[in-house]
Amino acid sequence: MANPLKCDLCAKPATVHLTQIVNNKVHKVDLCESCAQAKGVTDPSGFSLADLLLKASLNPEASTASVRCEQCGFTPNDFKKHGRFGCPTCYEAFKGLVEPMLDNMHKGTTHTGKIPQRALERKSIYDRLTKLELDLTEAIKSERYEDAARARDEISQVKQTIPSNPKSAR
Amino acid sequence: MTIASLIDSPSELTDAASSKTAIVLMTRIRLARNLSGTAFPGWAKPAQREEILRICREAVTATSPMKRSLNITVGELSDLEKQILVERHLISRELSGAKGGAGVVISKDQAFSVMVNEEDHLRIQVLRSGFQLKKAWNAITELDSALEDHLDYAFTPTLGYLTACPTNLGTAMRASAMMHLPALVISNQMEKVVRAVNQLGMVVRGLFGEGSDASGSIFQISNQTTLGESEGEIIKRLHTVLQSIIEHELNAREKLLEADAGKLFDKVGRAFGILQNSHLLSSGEAMNLLSLIRLGIDLAVFPDASRSVIDRLFIEAQPGHLQHAQKGEYDPAQRDLLRAARLRSEFANFVRPEFSFSTNSKN
Ligand SMILES: [Zn+2]
Numbered sequence: 395m396a397n398p399l400k401c402d403l404c405a406k407p408a409t410v411h412l413t414q415i416v417n418n419k420v421h422k423v424d425l426c427e428s429c430a431q432a433k434g435v436t437d438p439s440g441f442s443l444a445d446l447l448l449k450a451s452l453n454p455e456a457s458t459a460s461v462r463c464e465q466c467g468f469t470p471n472d473f474k475k476h477g478r479f480g481c482p483t484c485y486e487a488f489k490g491l492v493e494p495m496l497d498n499m500h501k502g503t504t505h506t507g508k509i510p511q512r513a514l515e516r517k518s519i520y521d522r523l524t525k526l527e528l529d530l531t532e533a534i535k536s537e538r539y540e541d542a543a544r545a546r547d548e549i550s551q552v553k554q555t556i557p558s559n560p561k562s563a564r
Numbered sequence: 565m566t567i568a569s570l571i572d573s574p575s576e577l578t579d580a581a582s583s584k585t586a587i588v589l590m591t592r593i594r595l596a597r598n599l600s601g602t603a604f605p606g607w608a609k610p611a612q613r614e615e616i617l618r619i620c621r622e623a624v625t626a627t628s629p630m631k632r633s634l635n636i637t638v639g640e641l642s643d644l645e646k647q648i649l650v651e652r653h654l655i656s657r658e659l660s661g662a663k664g665g666a667g668v669v670i671s672k673d674q675a676f677s678v679m680v681n682e683e684d685h686l687r688i689q690v691l692r693s694g695f696q697l698k699k700a701w702n703a704i705t706e707l708d709s710a711l712e713d714h715l716d717y718a719f720t721p722t723l724g725y726l727t728a729c730p731t732n733l734g735t736a737m738r739a740s741a742m743m744h745l746p747a748l749v750i751s752n753q754m755e756k757v758v759r760a761v762n763q764l765g766m767v768v769r770g771l772f773g774e775g776s777d778a779s780g781s782i783f784q785i786s787n788q789t790t791l792g793e794s795e796g797e798i799i800k801r802l803h804t805v806l807q808s809i810i811e812h813e814l815n816a817r818e819k820l821l822e823a824d825a826g827k828l829f830d831k832v833g834r835a836f837g838i839l840q841n842s843h844l845l846s847s848g849e850a851m852n853l854l855s856l857i858r859l860g861i862d863l864a865v866f867p868d869a870s871r872s873v874i875d876r877l878f879i880e881a882q883p884g885h886l887q888h889a890q891k892g893e894y895d896p897a898q899r900d901l902l903r904a905a906r907l908r909s910e911f912a913n914f915v916r917p918e919f920s921f922s923t924n925s926k927n
């Protein structure tokens with residue numbers, strides 16, 4: 395953990411020490427004069443500790459690791475710099491970094507709210523199609539024509555259940 | 565109604581319908597959504613941002629609340645137009661500063677707005693006047709589900725909706741109410757309230773979001789956390805907190821009247837005089853004067869019907885709206901002249917205050 399006399403955001407000596415209780419958890423942040431100014435800490439009504447905690451709670455081992463998100467090329471250092479992730483897949487790639495953060499940041503660590511039901515149904519249909527198409531190719535390659543015919547029938551059946559035409563910018 | 569009877573009958577002030585709209589000006593809910601397998605706006609390349617913008621605008625404009633909506637890119641907006649949209653809470657300051665590949669779709673009635681490529685691919689927002697969390701939620705979840713038919717959202721069962729910033733994970737929902745709390749400000753209790761609200765996991769901000777000062781005693785109260793609770797639970801919790809802030813504000817008003825009604829009425833009367841006669845008004849001062857008139861309305865100094873006039877002026881006194889009404893760009897000093905002129909003419913025909921004192925108040 396960082397030396398408590400140093401600013402949590404840069405390395406300068408900390409002169410502002412904050413304690414805030416959020417959801418019955420005590421959060422402590424030490425900041426230097428300029429970071430406190432920049433973060434609007436001096437304005438009691440306008441600052442959120444969550445954003446500060448985000449950067450301050452990053453543990454140094456995780457942030458020096460040379461992991462990279464396969465999808466978007468993001469690194470833990472990029473996160474330290476921006477405080478935002480690169481793409482949705484980053485959450486899988488940097489699991490070890492995210493999990494300890496959540497405990498401090500939120501009321502719980504598991505989602506219990508709305509689920510995009512229709513999108514998930516669509517996804518399961520696509521996953522099924524991908525698998526069937528693989529089966530089909532395999533069956534044809536190994537000359538199992540009965541299996542191939544069955545897979546082909548199933549593919550056309552599954553295709554009919556696709557609800558609409560979803561889009562994503564891949 | 566006399567002031568004494570007003571003090572004696574708090575039930576009228578605590579009456580659900582009227583007092584709720586008096587203290588809660590506006591309810592707002594926003595949801596952050598992202599496209600699966602696609603870089604978040606802050607990390608996406610320019611061409612990718614354009615592609616995201618195209619896909620999202622197409623999907624948003626296909627939903628029924630967004631039929632015949634305003635569908636515009638940030639680049640197509642002038643600085644003044646951006647400022648006006650910010651003042652109406654239809655876009656964020658962050659979006660108004662976006663470089664390229666960002667836009668907004670706003671419904672005809674200005675109840676819905678969807679920002680594209682702000683911090684997340686989509687920031688869906690609904691605005692409702694008064695204290696209407698439940699109605700706002702029903703409206704926004706319907707729009708969100710309609711979008712789901714056209715877009716593949718980034719979602720996992722454990723983390724919920726995936727967002728650029730981990731502070732928004734889970735429901736990715738920010739529900740907020742804009743509250744007018746003049747008595748808590750006058751009696752120096754706001755700091756205490758902010759602290760108490762923070763402990764309950766809610767955040768208090770000024771009128772225009774993070775870091776802005778609370779002009780006109782108007783504050784935004786919203787949930788801080790988004791993961792580990794359902795939307796319904798967050799809304800219920802926020803509702804309880806708002807209800808308790810309303811009670812504190814009403815108590816503070818009663819106490820001010822009990823302690824020294826003359827002092828409070830002096831503030832309201834002077835505000836009226838300045839609004840009728842001043843020639844220079846900064847937007848901060850105008851907001852604070854209007855806030856006192858609004859408090860006067862709640863205290864029956866002015867008729868109830870004037871409240872909507874003040875709520876309109878809260879917005880029209882902002883720099884963007886003021887310059888728009890004058891059809892030009894003006895420096896701050898000129899704006900203060902124009903603002904005072906505008907309010908003078910508005911208050912020339914305003915109903916005169918009626919302070920019904922009762923002589924049996926303490927000393
Ligand atoms: Zn610092």
Ligand SMILES: [Zn+2]
Nearest residue numbers: 463466481484
């Ligand atoms: Zn990534």
